[in-house]
Amino acid sequence: MSQSKPIAIVDARVLTLAPDGHTPGKPRRGGMLAELGVVDRGWVLVRGGRIDAIGHGAAPGFDPDTEVVDAAGRVVMPAFVDCHTHACFVGDRNDEFEARLAGASYLEILAAGGGIMSTVRSIRNASVSTLVEALLLRLEQTARLGTGTIEVKSGYGLDTASELKMLDAISIVAARVPQTVVPTFLGAHALDADRADPADGIEEIIDRTLPAAAEAHPGIACDAYCEENAWSLEDCHRLFKAASACGCPIRVHTDQFNSLGMTRLAIEMGARSVDHLEATTSQDVERLARSETIGVLLPNSGFCLDDRYAPGRALVDAGAAIAVASNFNPGSAQSPSLPFAMALACRKCLLTPAESIVAATFNAACVLGLQHEVGSIEVGKRADLLLLDTADERALAVEIAGPGPIGVMLEGRWHRTGWDR
Amino acid sequence: MSQSKPIAIVDARVLTLAPDGHTPGKPRRGGMLAELGVVDRGWVLVRGGRIDAIGHGAAPGFDPDTEVVDAAGRVVMPAFVDCHTHACFVGDRNDEFEARLAGASYLEILAAGGGIMSTVRSIRNASVSTLVEALLLRLEQTARLGTGTIEVKSGYGLDTASELKMLDAISIVAARVPQTVVPTFLGAHALDADRADPADGIEEIIDRTLPAAAEAHPGIACDAYCEENAWSLEDCHRLFKAASACGCPIRVHTDQFNSLGMTRLAIEMGARSVDHLEATTSQDVERLARSETIGVLLPNSGFCLDDRYAPGRALVDAGAAIAVASNFNPGSAQSPSLPFAMALACRKCLLTPAESIVAATFNAACVLGLQHEVGSIEVGKRADLLLLDTADERALAVEIAGPGPIGVMLEGRWHRTGWDR
Numbered sequence: 001m002s003q004s005k006p007i008a009i010v011d012a013r014v015l016t017l018a019p020d021g022h023t024p025g026k027p028r029r030g031g032m033l034a035e036l037g038v039v040d041r042g043w044v045l046v047r048g049g050r051i052d053a054i055g056h057g058a059a060p061g062f063d064p065d066t067e068v069v070d071a072a073g074r075v076v077m078p079a080f081v082d083c084h085t086h087a088c089f090v091g092d093r094n095d096e097f098e099a100r101l102a103g104a105s106y107l108e109i110l111a112a113g114g115g116i117m118s119t120v121r122s123i124r125n126a127s128v129s130t131l132v133e134a135l136l137l138r139l140e141q142t143a144r145l146g147t148g149t150i151e152v153k154s155g156y157g158l159d160t161a162s163e164l165k166m167l168d169a170i171s172i173v174a175a176r177v178p179q180t181v182v183p184t185f186l187g188a189h190a191l192d193a194d195r196a197d198p199a200d201g202i203e204e205i206i207d208r209t210l211p212a213a214a215e216a217h218p219g220i221a222c223d224a225y226c227e228e229n230a231w232s233l234e235d236c237h238r239l240f241k242a243a244s245a246c247g248c249p250i251r252v253h254t255d256q257f258n259s260l261g262m263t264r265l266a267i268e269m270g271a272r273s274v275d276h277l278e279a280t281t282s283q284d285v286e287r288l289a290r291s292e293t294i295g296v297l298l299p300n301s302g303f304c305l306d307d308r309y310a311p312g313r314a315l316v317d318a319g320a321a322i323a324v325a326s327n328f329n330p331g332s333a334q335s336p337s338l339p340f341a342m343a344l345a346c347r348k349c350l351l352t353p354a355e356s357i358v359a360a361t362f363n364a365a366c367v368l369g370l371q372h373e374v375g376s377i378e379v380g381k382r383a384d385l386l387l388l389d390t391a392d393e394r395a396l397a398v399e400i401a402g403p404g405p406i407g408v409m410l411e412g413r414w415h416r417t418g419w420d421r
Numbered sequence: 422m423s424q425s426k427p428i429a430i431v432d433a434r435v436l437t438l439a440p441d442g443h444t445p446g447k448p449r450r451g452g453m454l455a456e457l458g459v460v461d462r463g464w465v466l467v468r469g470g471r472i473d474a475i476g477h478g479a480a481p482g483f484d485p486d487t488e489v490v491d492a493a494g495r496v497v498m499p500a501f502v503d504c505h506t507h508a509c510f511v512g513d514r515n516d517e518f519e520a521r522l523a524g525a526s527y528l529e530i531l532a533a534g535g536g537i538m539s540t541v542r543s544i545r546n547a548s549v550s551t552l553v554e555a556l557l558l559r560l561e562q563t564a565r566l567g568t569g570t571i572e573v574k575s576g577y578g579l580d581t582a583s584e585l586k587m588l589d590a591i592s593i594v595a596a597r598v599p600q601t602v603v604p605t606f607l608g609a610h611a612l613d614a615d616r617a618d619p620a621d622g623i624e625e626i627i628d629r630t631l632p633a634a635a636e637a638h639p640g641i642a643c644d645a646y647c648e649e650n651a652w653s654l655e656d657c658h659r660l661f662k663a664a665s666a667c668g669c670p671i672r673v674h675t676d677q678f679n680s681l682g683m684t685r686l687a688i689e690m691g692a693r694s695v696d697h698l699e700a701t702t703s704q705d706v707e708r709l710a711r712s713e714t715i716g717v718l719l720p721n722s723g724f725c726l727d728d729r730y731a732p733g734r735a736l737v738d739a740g741a742a743i744a745v746a747s748n749f750n751p752g753s754a755q756s757p758s759l760p761f762a763m764a765l766a767c768r769k770c771l772l773t774p775a776e777s778i779v780a781a782t783f784n785a786a787c788v789l790g791l792q793h794e795v796g797s798i799e800v801g802k803r804a805d806l807l808l809l810d811t812a813d814e815r816a817l818a819v820e821i822a823g824p825g826p827i828g829v830m831l832e833g834r835w836h837r838t839g840w841d842r
Contacts, residue, residue: 094774094815101771137810144824304768304821307728340822347725350522353515389558394515400725401761401822403565 004412005067006047007383010059012071013391014042017078017362017376027294027321027366034354036077036393037376044076046383049412054377069407073391077357079148079384079408080338081364081375084275084296084325086186087138087152088166090130091122093330116156116190119330123156123166131169132176138328139177141336143415145404148384149365149374150179151325153223155186158201160209163187167217178410180382182368184251185213188224188231188239202231206239214246221272222248226262233260240269249369255279256301267291273323273367277310278302285311289318294367297359298327299344300335312349323367324351324359339396339404346397353397383412425833426488427468428804431480433492434812435463438499438783438797448715448742448787455775457498457814458797465497467804470833475798490828494812498778500569500805500829501759502785502796505696505717505746507607508559508573509587511551512543514751537577538614540751544577544587552590553597559749560598562757564836566825569805570786570795571600572746574644576607579622581630584608588638599831601803603789605672606634609645609652609660623652627660635667642693643669647683654681661690670790676700677722688712694744694788698731699723706732710739715788718780719748720765721756733770744788745772745780760817760825767818774818804833 016037028035045053045062062068096114109115123131135152142150152170157163167183174181187209192201213220222243226236240250249272254262256276263284266274274288275296288295295315302309315322324345327333335341342356351359365375374382387407388395408416437458449456466474466483483489517535530536544552556573563571573591578584588604595602608630613622634641643664645657652660661671670693675683677697684705687695695709696717709716716736723730736743745766748754756762763777772780786796795803808828809816829837 092811092813092816092819094813094819097819098773098815101767101773141810141824145822300821334819335821335823337822346522352519352522389562390513392513392515394519395513398513398515398518398755400721400756401566401758402756403562403825 004049005065006045006052006063007067007069007409007412008043008045008059008062009069009071009076009385009387010043011073012042012044012076013073014039014044014054014377015075015077015357015393016054016378017358018378025371027363028358029321030316030319033316033322033358034352036354036357044377044385046385046409046412049383051377051379051381051383053379071387075388075390075393077386077388077393078361078374078376079386079410080146080360081149081368081370082142082147082326082338083151083273083323083364083367084298084327085150085152086155086327086329087142087150088131088135088154088170089119089123089156089330090126090134091119093118116331117193119156120158120190124162128165128169128172131166132172135169135173136177138336139173139179139181142328142338143179143408143410145337145339146386146408147338148179148410149182149368149370151182151184151368153184153186155189158187158190158192160204160212163209164212164216167213171217178413178415180370180374182370183217184221184223185210185217185248186223186225187213188236190225190230202235206242210239210242211246214248218247220248221251223251223253225253226260227253227256228258228260233262233265236262237265244269251275255284259284263288267293272369276301278308280311282314285314285318285320288315289320294363295320295322296367297322297324297345297349298333298341299324299348300327300333300341302348303344304332304334309348312345312351316351316355321363321366322359323364324356325364337401340401343397343400353394356397357393383409385409425470426486427466427473427484428488428490428830428833429464429466429480429483430490430492430497430806430808431464432494433463433465433497434494435460435465435475435798436496436498436778436814437475437799438779439799446792448784449779450742451737451740454737454743454779455773457775457778465798465806467806467830467833470804472798472800472802472804474800492808496809496811496814498807498809498814499782499795499797500807500831501567501781502570502789502791503563503568503747503759504572504744504785504788505719505748506571506573507576507748507750508563508571509552509556509575509591510540510544510577510751511547511555512540514539537611537752540577541579541611545583549586549590549593552587553593556590556594557598559757560594560600560602563749563759564600564829564831566758566760567807567829568759569600569831570603570789570791572603572605572789574605574607576610579608579611579613581625581633584630585633585637588634592638599834599836601791601795603791604638605642605644606631606638606669607644608634609657611646611651623656627663631660631663632667635669639668641669642672644672644674646674647681648674648677649679649681654683654686657683658686665690672696676705680705684709688714693790697722699729701732703735706735706739706741709736710741715784716741716743717788718743718745718766718770719754719762720745720769721754721762722748723769724765725753725755730769733766733772737772737776742784742787743780744785745777746785758822761822764818764821774815777818778814804830806830
C-alpha cells in the first residue's frame with residue numbers, strides 16, 4: 001500500500017467527523033451526535049494509505065506525482081463503518097421467503113426446515129473456501145455501497161468446529177480485501193435445535209467454544225442473542241462472565257422482541273454495545289444514556305420483519321451514544337446496505353441525517369474499538385473515504401436504495417472511481 | 422452501435438420472458454404473469470446491438486471476434502423497464518425532509534414553500550442545460566441499478582413554456598444515453614398554486630400546452646394526477662378527450678389517496694395504464710381485470726409516505742395485467758431503484774418474485790408501447806441485458822438496496838461489467 005501514488009481531493013465539502021479538530025476516544029452523544037466537523041471548500045491529501053493533510057480554501061501545491069481530484073463542491077466523508085453484520089453465510093432462504101409471502105407461518109417454516117437452523121446446516125456442511133467465496137462476494141457489495149470497515153459475526157455454527165470454521169473464513173477474507181474486517185464470536189446466536197438436548201449446546205459454547213475462539217482470536221468480542229426461545233438472561237450472564245475472564249469485550253442482541261432485563265445487565269457488565277433495542281423500556285433508555293455502553297440501531301430488521309423500530313430519537317434526546325448498522329443476514333435483514341439503514345434510522349427512528357452519519361461512521365468505529373483508526377478524517381488515520389455525487393450529505397438519508405457513492409477509497413486507493421463509463 | 426464486437430454470454434440461466442418462444446403483443450396476466458421463459462444452461466449471442474441468437478445447452482462455435490462471457494450458471498435477464506418516473510427535476514427538498522422528520526405538518530411545509538411547488542419553481546428558473554445535467558446524473562444511477570428503458574414525465578412546469586422545456590431536456594438526454602428514454606406529457610400534474618386563479622392553469626394545459634407537446638413529440642402519452650386538491654375527474658375527462666384527439670395515449674395517476682371514479686373512467690376511455698391504485702375499490706379491481714388497461718404499482722411511494730400499498734395480489738388473482746415502477750421523484754419516492762420497488766411489490770403487495778420480474782420488464786414495456794423492442798430476450802430485440810451475481814433470480818425480490826447487477830448491457834455494449842476491480 002505504501003507505494004501507491006499520493007491523491008489529493010480538492011474543492012470538496014469535507015465532513016471530517018472531528019468537529020474540534022481531533023476525535024475523542026469516546027463516542028459522541030446528545031448534541032455532539034449531529035456535529036460533522038464540516039470543512040467547506042476543503043481538501044484532503046492521502047499518502048501511503050493514510051490521511052496526510054487536511055486544509056480549507058485553495059489547495060496548496062502538491063508533489064508533482066500527486067493525483068488531484070476536483071470534487072467540484074461535492075461531499076467527501078469517511079467511509080462507512082458497519083459494526084453489526086452476519087454477512088458470513090451460505091445457502092439462501094429464498095424458498096422460505098416465498099413461503100412467507102404465500103402466508104406460511106413462522107412455525108410452518110421452521111417445521112419445513114427453514115429459519116436460522118437452515119443456515120446453520122448449510123454452514124456446517126460447507127468448506128472454509130466456500131464460506132470465503134461467499135463472504136468475498138458480499139463484502140464487495142458492501143464496498144460498492146461505501147462500507148470501509150465491517151464487523152462480521154460467527155454464529156451459524158453453534159458448535160466448536162463450525163464456529164471456529166466461520167472465524168477462520170472471516171480472518172482469511174480480512175487478509176484479502178481492502179476493507180477492515182472485524183470478526184465477532186457469536187456462538188450464542190441460537191439454541192441448537194439439532195441436538196437432542198439444546199442445553200448441551202449452551203455448555204459447549206461457554207466451556208469449549210468461547211475459550212477456543214478467544215485463544216485463536218485474542219481480544220475478539222463475544223456476542224449473544226438474548227431472547228425468548230434463544231439464549232436466556234441467565235445463560236448470557238454465565239457466558240459474559242467467562243468472556244470477560246478471557247479478555248473479550250461484550251456485545252449483546254437485546255430487546256428485539258421482548259425486554260428480558262438483558263440491557264440493564266449488559267450495562268452493568270460494561271458491555272461495549274447493546275444491539276437491536278426495538279422493545280427497550282424507557283427505564284433502560286435512561287440507563288443506557290447514563291452509561292458508557294453504545295446502543296446499536298438495526299432498522300433493516302424492522303423493515304424486513306414487522307415494522308418495529310428502536311426508539312432512536314428518545315435515545316439521542318436522553319443523551320445516549322448510538323450507532324447504526326446493517327445487520328446484513330439471510331433471514332431478517334437481507335441487505336448489504338448501511339445507507340439503507342441510515343435512511344430508515346431517519347425515517348423510522350427519527351434521527352436527523354447528520355446524526356445518522358455520525359452513527360454510521362465515528363460512533364460505529366467506537367463500537368469496534370477502532371475509533372483511533374477509522375470513522376473520521378484526521379491526519380494519520382486510514383484513508384477510507386467516500387466521494388458522494390452531491391454537495392448535500394443529507395441526500396444519504398433522503399435517497400433510498402441508490403447504487404452507492406461515485407467514489408470509494410479504501411486505504412488510499414480508489415476501489416470505485418466515478419461511473420464505469 | 423453496429424460496429425461493436427459480438428458478445429456471447431454462455432452457461433447462463435437465461436430468463437427470456439418469452440415462455441412460448443415469442444412474446445405476444447399484449448401484457449401478461451393471471452398465471453402467465455409468473456412465467457419467465459427460463460432456458461437453463463443457455464446462451465445468448467448479441468451482435469450489432471441486437472439479440473442475434475439464443476440457445477440452450479453447450480454453446481456452439483462463435484465467430485472468432487466474439488467476446489465470450491462465462492456466466493457460470495448465473496442469471497441473465499432483460500434489463501429493467503421503468504415505466505413511471507419523474508426523474509427530471511432540479512432542486513432538492515432536503516430541508517423539507519428534515520422538517521417533516523422534526524414533526525412539521527404537510528400544511529406547514531407548504532406554507533414554508535415546500536411540496537411540489539418548490540420543485541416547480543426550481544424547474545421554471547432552470548435552463549435546459551441544467552435540467553439535462555441533472556437528468557443525466559439520475560439516469561446513470563438507474564442504469565447502474567439495471568434499468569435499460571426509462572419513462573420520464575414532464576409535470577414540474579405547469580405552464581406551456583416550462584413543460585416544453587422539460588420535454589426538450591428529456592429528448593436531449595434521450596439522444597445522449599445508452600438507455601431508451603420515453604417522455605410523457607404530465608402538464609396536469611398539479612394545480613398551479615402560483616397563479617391568481619389556478620383554473621387558468623387548467624385551461625392553458627388543455628388548450629395550449631397539450632397541443633404544443635403533441636406537435637413537438639408526436640404520439641407522446643398524456644398523463645394526469647387525479648386527486649382531491651389536484652386535477653378533478655371532470656378536468657381529467659376534458660384533458661383526455663383532447664389528448665385522444667391529438668393521437669396521445671392516455672395514462673393517469675389514480676386512487677393514490679382517494680377513489681374518485683378515475684380508474685373506471687380511464688378504463689372506459691381506453692387508457693394504456695392506471696398508476697398508483699393504493700385506494701382502488703374491489704369493484705375497480707374487477708373492472709381493471711376485465712380491461713386492456715395495465716395497473717401500475719408504485720410501492721416506493723407507499724414506503725416513503727404512509728405505508729399504504731396497492732392491492733397487487735388481488736389484482737393478479739383477479740386476472741389484471743400489472744406493472745411495477747419506481748416513481749422516482751424528489752418528494753414522495755426518493756429512489757432511483759426499480760429493484761427496490763420490486764422487492765416492495767413482493768413484501769407489501771404480495772406478488773411472487775417471478776411476477777415482480779415480469780411486471781418490471783415485459784409488462785412495463787407494454788405500458789410504454791415498446792413490447793416489440795425491449796422487455797424480453799428474443800432474436801431481433803434490443804440487447805439490453807442484465808447479468809446477476811446469483812443463479813436464483815428470486816434474490817431480486819429478497820435482497821434490499823444492493824449495488825445493482827454485476828453486468829449491465831445496453832444496446833449490445835457493457836455499461837457495467839463485473840466489479841470495478
